[in-house]
Amino acid sequence: MQNKGYFISSEGPEGAGKTTVMNLLGKKLKDEGYDVVMTREPGGIMISEKIRNIILNNEHTMMDSRTEALLYAAARRQHLVEKVQPAIEAGKIVICDRFIDSSLAYQGYARGIGVEEILAINKFAIGQTMPNKTILFDIDPSIGLERIEAHSNREKNRLDVESLAFHERVREGYLSLAGQYPNRIQVIDASRTLEEVLEEVYIVIKRELEIIR
Ligand SMILES: Nc1ncnc2c1ncn2[C@@H]1O[C@H](COP(=O)(O)OP(=O)(O)OP(=O)(O)O)[C@@H](O)[C@H]1O
Numbered sequence: 450m451q452n453k454g455y456f457i458s459s460e461g462p463e464g465a466g467k468t469t470v471m472n473l474l475g476k477k478l479k480d481e482g483y484d485v486v487m488t489r490e491p492g493g494i495m496i497s498e499k500i501r502n503i504i505l506n507n508e509h510t511m512m513d514s515r516t517e518a519l520l521y522a523a524a525r526r527q528h529l530v531e532k533v534q535p536a537i538e539a540g541k542i543v544i545c546d547r548f549i550d551s552s553l554a555y556q557g558y559a560r561g562i563g564v565e566e567i568l569a570i571n572k573f574a575i576g577q578t579m580p581n582k583t584i585l586f587d588i589d590p591s592i593g594l595e596r597i598e599a600h601s602n603r604e605k606n607r608l609d610v611e612s613l614a615f616h617e618r619v620r621e622g623y624l625s626l627a628g629q630y631p632n633r634i635q636v637i638d639a640s641r642t643l644e645e646v647l648e649e650v651y652i653v654i655k656r657e658l659e660i661i662r
Pocket residue numbers: 461462463464465466467468469470596597600601602639640641642643644646
């Protein structure tokens with residue numbers, strides 16, 4: 450019998466450690482024999498990476514908030530149909546760095562467009578496909594931004610350079626979503642060491658995988 454596919458998303462403010470931890474998790478699961486696809490939003494496939502470059506370009510300071518929200522949704526749609534859904538249907542585990550909750554937290558809450566409106570355009574984009582489990586890396590945004598300053602060699606993008614107040618609203622938005630969807634969204638304290646965070650995420654995901662397989 451073919452394995453059932455499983456869809457995991459990781460979420461959280463800038464510099465929370467999502468990419469680092471989920472890459473290590475993906476590697477651990479692959480070593481155990483799981484068929485894992487690592488991907489990210491916005492991006493993951495050519496068209497969506499191109500949209501990513503438009504959204505995050507520091508020169509695009511004039512971008513309207515609703516244009517931004519629609520571009521994220523468009524990138525999500527293409528990535529979903531081209532990469533995520535086929536992998537899930539083939540019985541793979543998909544680990545996606547950010548998904549719909551990023552739009553709800555960043556565009557819905559922090560930009561102030563409203564969660565219901567962002568949900569509506571995203572329902573159009575994704576239909577019924579939602580993550581089975583979402584790991585929310587919760588951290589004080591000032592710590593996350595410090596981590597990026599201190600260690601990360603990646604360039605700061607148009608969203609990174611928003612005010613601290615913006616990033617604090619992002620965090621509040623995420624925590625509110627976690628309250629609304631407690632079965633799907635698992636909050637993890639991401640301010641701890643890398644090893645501690647990885648261990649907790651691993652335990653959560655293994656428990657889920659053992660239930661479905
Ligand atoms: N638990 C941790 N403690 C200290 N530093 C960490 C921890 N986790 C990750 N880092 C470091 O913090 C920086 C940001 O991590 P990472 O890129 O994984 O975050 P992210 O949540 O994916 O960020 P973004 O969404 O902004 O791309 C990296 O330099 C990484 O090595």
